[in-house]
Amino acid sequence: MDGRDWGKFLLPYEQAVEELKVKFKTMRAELKKREEYAPIEFVTGRVKKISSILEKAKRLNVAMEDIDTGIEDIAGIRIMCQFVDDIRRVAEYIRERKDLSVLFEKDYITNYKESGYRSFHMIIEYPVQTALGQKIVLAEIQIRTLAMNFWATIEHSLNYKYRESLPDEMRVRLKKAAEAAFVLDNEMSSIRQEILDAQISFEENSNVTTKILTYISELYFHHQIREAIEFQKQFNELWLNEDEEGIKKLYKDVEAKFVKVKKKTADSSDDI
Numbered sequence: 130m131d132g133r134d135w136g137k138f139l140l141p142y143e144q145a146v147e148e149l150k151v152k153f154k155t156m157r158a159e160l161k162k163r164e165e166y167a168p169i170e171f172v173t174g175r176v177k178k179i180s181s182i183l184e185k186a187k188r189l190n191v192a193m194e195d196i197d198t199g200i201e202d203i204a205g206i207r208i209m210c211q212f213v214d215d216i217r218r219v220a221e222y223i224r225e226r227k228d229l230s231v232l233f234e235k236d237y238i239t240n241y242k243e244s245g246y247r248s249f250h251m252i253i254e255y256p257v258q259t260a261l262g263q264k265i266v267l268a269e270i271q272i273r274t275l276a277m278n279f280w281a282t283i284e285h286s287l288n289y290k291y292r293e294s295l296p297d298e299m300r301v302r303l304k305k306a307a308e309a310a311f312v313l314d315n316e317m318s319s320i321r322q323e324i325l326d327a328q329i330s331f332e333e334n335s336n337v338t339t340k341i342l343t344y345i346s347e348l349y350f351h352h353q354i355r356e357a358i359e360f361q362k363q364f365n366e367l368w369l370n371e372d373e374e375g376i377k378k379l380y381k382d383v384e385a386k387f388v389k390v391k392k393k394t395a396d397s398s399d400d401i
Contacts, residue, residue, distance in 0.1 A: 245307025
């Protein structure tokens with residue numbers, strides 16, 4: 130082992146992981162606002178542990194001085210999607226970005242591993258602006274469905290426990306589980322539109338509820354106590370009866386009242 134300062138060596142990778150997580154989370158938020166649906170469910174990231182880096186370098190016969198170019202996944206980002214089709218879409222978004230360069234891709238969905246492992250990997254170069262100047266680091270982006278991720282997490286834990294020497298029976302059972310996860314992904318894809326419609330409907334109703342309660346609070350603030358109490362009473366009744374159409378109508382009524390109160394307040398201020 131060389132005498133490098135591992136804390137300093139890993140700093141650019143830690144910075145890359147944090148920056149990339151923020152960028153992909155921002156991408157998710159923007160897509161959600163623009164299209165009401167984002168193919169990214171959530172994003173995680175990690176920097177490989179020193180012990181794992183050394184083990185991989187030994188396994189791949191990478192010299193210590195070549196670790197930063199010989200090991201591609203010291204910085205790792207994982208993007209989870211709801212549906213298999215979303216994986217291709219996210220990969221295309223990444224290819225189009227100007228703040229990173231895709232070096233190559235590994236499609237373990239079409240060409241899944243013997244173990245049953247499925248995921249889509251992209252190896253990228255990412256420029257990090259450090260205190261000493263720009264540093265180009267390699268990072269691996271894994272894109273997978275929630276079912277794929279569940280299986281891969283279990284497999285990783287078992288491989289760690291058995292030191293990559295899983296008993297044959299365990300391998301067979303894991304492979305069957307991988308096939309079951311893939312069947313689940315296909316089933317979810319077949320009813321994708323119904324799932325998306327339900328999620329959008331739920332989110333719209335949730336937003337309407339939040340806005341109604343916010344407007345009622347504002348009415349209290351503007352001393353419209355009687356109106357606020359009446360609207361709250363109506364909302365409670367509609368909510369208990371799960372009357373979605375009634376809640377939407379109430380939202381328009383509360384909004385109209387709030388706009389009227391705000392206008393009256395603004396006019397009064399102008400008269401001063």
